[in-house]
Amino acid sequence: MEKAVREFLFRDMNGCTDGNCVISGKRSGMHTNGGCHCIQNLGRAQLNILASRLMVIADKKIDFND
Numbered sequence: 001m002e003k004a005v006r007e008f009l010f011r012d013m014n015g016c017t018d019g020n021c022v023i024s025g026k027r028s029g030m031h032t033n034g035g036c037h038c039i040q041n042l043g044r045a046q047l048n049i050l051a052s053r054l055m056v057i058a059d060k061k062i063d064f065n066d
């Protein structure tokens with residue numbers, strides 16, 4: 001079963017309550033709008049995990065506009 005890239009990259013990481021949290025995704029219902037700072041707030045250990053996960057998908061092909 002295919003899953004969102006988000007689920008792979010941020011597995012076992014907790015997002016915030018922002019309505020557009022990078023980790024949690026778009027949230028309807030109760031949420032805040034102060035902006036998500038989850039990436040900025042990641043600790044060194046979590047950044048290392050994220051880097052290794054990015055390496056896994058970095059060469060995969062996706063459509064995007066330059």
Ligand SMILES: [Zn+2]
Pocket residue numbers: 015016017018020021022023024036037038039
């Ligand atoms: Zn967040």
